[in-house]
Each structure stands twice: as C-alpha cells, then as structure tokens.
Amino acid sequence: MNETKKIPVLERVMKKNEQIAAEVREQLHEKGIVTFNFMGSPGGGKTTLIEETIKRLQGKKRVAVIEGDLATTIDAERIRHYGVKVLQINTGSMCHLDIRLITQALEKIDLSDIDFLFIENVGNLVCPSSHDLGEDYxxxxxSVPEGPFKPKKYPVIYKEADAVIITKTDLLEYFPDFKVEILFQHAKEIQPEIKTFVVALKGEKIIIDDWITWIEQAKPKKR
Ligand SMILES: Nc1nc2c(ncn2[C@@H]2O[C@H](COP(=O)(O)OP(=O)(O)O)[C@@H](O)[C@H]2O)c(=O)[nH]1
Ligand SMILES: [Mg+2]
Known part of the structure; x- marks a missing residue:
C-alpha cells in the first residue's frame, strides 16, 4: 500500500475506535459506572495510588480494575489482595491499551454491582494519549523523581487530561529542583480546566485526602 492510501485507512480505524469508545462509555453509564483512565510513566505510582484509593473507598464505592502491562500479572495480583474484581491485560509489545482490548476485557468481567471502573494504562506518556478507552476521566x-518538566515535554497527554496528580511528594526534599506549583502551572497552560492534586503514599506523612474527596463525588461525564 502506498503512503497516500495508508493515511485514510488509519483515519478510518481511529474514527471507528472513537465510535466504539463512545458506545462503551454509554453502556457503562447505563450501568451507573464511572470510569477512570490512569496514565503516567512506568514506576510513577499508578498501581500504588489505585491500591490506596481502593482502600479508602471501601464501603463507599464498589470498584473494579483493569490492569494494563506489556507482561506479567504482578499488578493484578497486588489489586486482587484488596478483594476487588480485577482483570489483567498483557499487550505484548503494544505501548498502550486500546478500545478493542477494553471491549474484550469487559466481556470477561462482571460489572453488574460496580460503581467505579479503574483502568491502569501501560506506563507511557505518548501512546495512551490518542486512545479513548470509554473513560469519563x-x-x-x-512523580517527583521524573522531574518538573513532564507537562512541557509531553503536552499531548495533558491536553485531554481531567486531573494531574503529583506522586511521591514525600521525596521532595531530595529533589530541590522540583517545584509543585511550577508543574501545575505548566499543566494549566496546556489544559486550563485540569484539577491538581499532590499525594505522598510512603514515608511518615501520607497525603491523599484531597484526591479521595474529589474522586468520591465524581459523576459520569461525557468526553
Ligand atoms: N517514596 C514513594 N514511593 C512510592 C510512592 N508511590 C509509589 N511508590 C513506589 O514507586 C514504585 C513504583 O510504584 P507503582 O505503583 O508500581 O508504579 P506504576 O508502575 O506506575 O504502577 C514502587 O516501589 C512504589 O512503592 C510514593 O508516594 N512515595
Ligand atoms: Mg503499575
């Protein structure tokens, strides 16, 4: 296939995927489910945040989780420990989840008694940004060790974001060049509506309350 033919085919596939994602979102809304797509670098603290959030939502929201990684069920096992429904997707060599993988996962997981669906995307700041997974948020x-310039360097993923969470703020004392307000300012320059949170999930002082207060009241939303 030559280049001029390839581009329309790719555009058609992307458009079709967006349609499927919109349908999935609608089906989840019909069940009263709010869906969150967690994205960030590998090791940035996604699974830890999901674990700590599940703990604090116990008795308030019924949560199910879809875990995305190239390989292993390590993260799914971590989540299973909290007694919630969890399904691991292994993408092999693919750097993101897509709506087809999500559709297949949704066929395998019973969501009839679920309020919140958490999707942990593959750790990556580029590929996941162009894939609607049927999420609301x-x-x-x-994370602090990644440095303060991630929104500047990866603006595309921030453009469509509803919230940015700075993780590992217990490590701020070791990263004097990291200024929380600077990162938030850069993120808001890209997405003025973005909500901002800081968390520290290790160390002496756990910080997570503002995030929990926000997520507890999150309602279904059209993208
Ligand atoms: N110091 C510190 N370490 C954290 C924090 N959150 C996660 N980690 C650690 O960072 C590493 C990667 O975390 P993980 O949740 O697996 O990241 P993921 O790859 O984004 O899912 C693990 O060793 C965690 O214990 C935090 O708030 N502070
Ligand atoms: Mg993880």
Whole structure:
C-alpha cells in the first residue's frame, strides 16, 4: 500500500475506535459506572495510588480494575489482595491499551454491582494519549523523581487530561529542583480546566485526602 492510501485507512480505524469508545462509555453509564483512565510513566505510582484509593473507598464505592502491562500479572495480583474484581491485560509489545482490548476485557468481567471502573494504562506518556478507552476521566500521574518538566515535554497527554496528580511528594526534599506549583502551572497552560492534586503514599506523612474527596463525588461525564 502506498503512503497516500495508508493515511485514510488509519483515519478510518481511529474514527471507528472513537465510535466504539463512545458506545462503551454509554453502556457503562447505563450501568451507573464511572470510569477512570490512569496514565503516567512506568514506576510513577499508578498501581500504588489505585491500591490506596481502593482502600479508602471501601464501603463507599464498589470498584473494579483493569490492569494494563506489556507482561506479567504482578499488578493484578497486588489489586486482587484488596478483594476487588480485577482483570489483567498483557499487550505484548503494544505501548498502550486500546478500545478493542477494553471491549474484550469487559466481556470477561462482571460489572453488574460496580460503581467505579479503574483502568491502569501501560506506563507511557505518548501512546495512551490518542486512545479513548470509554473513560469519563483521564488522570495523569507525574512523580517527583521524573522531574518538573513532564507537562512541557509531553503536552499531548495533558491536553485531554481531567486531573494531574503529583506522586511521591514525600521525596521532595531530595529533589530541590522540583517545584509543585511550577508543574501545575505548566499543566494549566496546556489544559486550563485540569484539577491538581499532590499525594505522598510512603514515608511518615501520607497525603491523599484531597484526591479521595474529589474522586468520591465524581459523576459520569461525557468526553
Ligand atoms: N517514596 C514513594 N514511593 C512510592 C510512592 N508511590 C509509589 N511508590 C513506589 O514507586 C514504585 C513504583 O510504584 P507503582 O505503583 O508500581 O508504579 P506504576 O508502575 O506506575 O504502577 C514502587 O516501589 C512504589 O512503592 C510514593 O508516594 N512515595
Ligand atoms: Mg503499575
């Protein structure tokens, strides 16, 4: 196939995927489910945040989780420990989840008694940004050791984000060049409506309350 033919084919596939994602979102809304797509670098703290959030939502929201990784069920096992429904997707060599993988996962997981669906995307700041997974909210994690310039360097993923969470703020004392307000300012320059949170999930002082207060009241939303 030559280049001029390839581009329309790719555009058609992307458009079809967006349609499927919109249908999935509608089906989830019909069940009263709010869906969150957690994105960020590998090791940024996505699974830890999901674990700590599940703990604090116990008795308030019934949660199910879809875990995305190239390989292993390590993260799914971590989540299973909390007694919630969890399904691991292994993408092999693919750097993101897509709506076809999500559709297949949704066939295998019973969501009849679920309020919140958490999707942990493959750790990556590029590929996941162009894939609607039928989520209501896109949550980007930026961890302190990654440095303060992630929104500047990866603006595309921030453009469509609903919230940015700075993780590992217990490590701020070791990263004096990291300024929380600077990262938030850069993120808001890209997406003025973005909500901002800080968390520290290890160390002496756990910080997570503002995030929990926000997520507890999250309602279904059209993208
Ligand atoms: N110091 C510190 N370490 C954290 C925090 N959150 C996660 N980690 C650690 O960062 C590493 C990667 O976390 P994980 O949740 O697996 O990241 P993921 O790859 O984004 O899912 C693990 O060793 C966690 O214990 C935090 O708030 N502070
Ligand atoms: Mg993980």
């Amino acid at each position: 896109r949550i980007i994690l930026a």
